[in-house]
Amino acid sequence: MHLTCTKPFDWQKLLKFFAGRATPGVESVAANAYRRSLRVDGRHCIVEVRPDPAGDGLLVSCTAGEGDSVTAVQEFARTVFDLDAPIAEIQSVLASDATLRALLKTHSGVRVPGAWDGFELTIRAILGQQI
Numbered sequence: 001m002h003l004t005c006t007k008p009f010d011w012q013k014l015l016k017f018f019a020g021r022a023t024p025g026v027e028s029v030a031a032n033a034y035r036r037s038l039r040v041d042g043r044h045c046i047v048e049v050r051p052d053p054a055g056d057g058l059l060v061s062c063t064a065g066e067g068d069s070v071t072a073v074q075e076f077a078r079t080v081f082d083l084d085a086p087i088a089e090i091q092s093v094l095a096s097d098a099t100l101r102a103l104l105k106t107h108s109g110v111r112v113p114g115a116w117d118g119f120e121l122t123i124r125a126i127l128g129q130q131i
Contacts, residue, residue, distance in 0.1 A: 001074060004057040005083035008109030011051045011058075014081060017113050021124065038076075038116060040069045047073055049081065058083070082111035 019029035027036040033050040045063045052059050058081060062073045078084060087109065094100040115121035 001060050001062075001070065002052060002057055003060055003074065003077060003081075003083055005081070006085055006087045008087065009057075009083075010107070010109035010111070013107075013109075014111055014113060021128075036116070038073070040072050040076075043069060045069065045073070047077070049077060076116050080114040080116060082114060085111055 015029055015032070015034060018027065018034050022029055025037075027034070029035075033048055035046060035048045038045050038047055047063075048061045050059050051057075058077070060073065060077050062070055091104055091108065094104055115124060
């Protein structure tokens with residue numbers, strides 16, 4: 001499945017973020033792709049996310065099959081990779097500060113990485129404070 005995103009989109013920075021925090025046995029980052037094991041609608045699946053070679057979004061594959069599971073994976077992926085971020089609005093606000101305006105030149109398209117569920121987000125936050 002193809003997911004569009006607002007531009008600019010810095011896939012490499014997001015991928016680097018997830019690579020540094022990948023949970024062994026659950027997530028992996030290799031060959032310009034993010035992969036993870038998930039349970040969706042009570043079914044186990046493997047999700048792979050990679051950039052679309054056309055440059056206009058992400059390609060998501062899922063072993064869950066079709067129907068509600070795929071729709072749920074699409075929604076999760078949109079959130080995890082912050083695909084709907086209002087980039088123009090964010091850049092407008094950040095550009096009002098001289099220091100942040102300078103950083104926007106080298107870091108446009110930066111997103112806020114999400115998590116596949118609230119529990120996971122909480123655990124990552126707690127563990128991140130311990131490191």
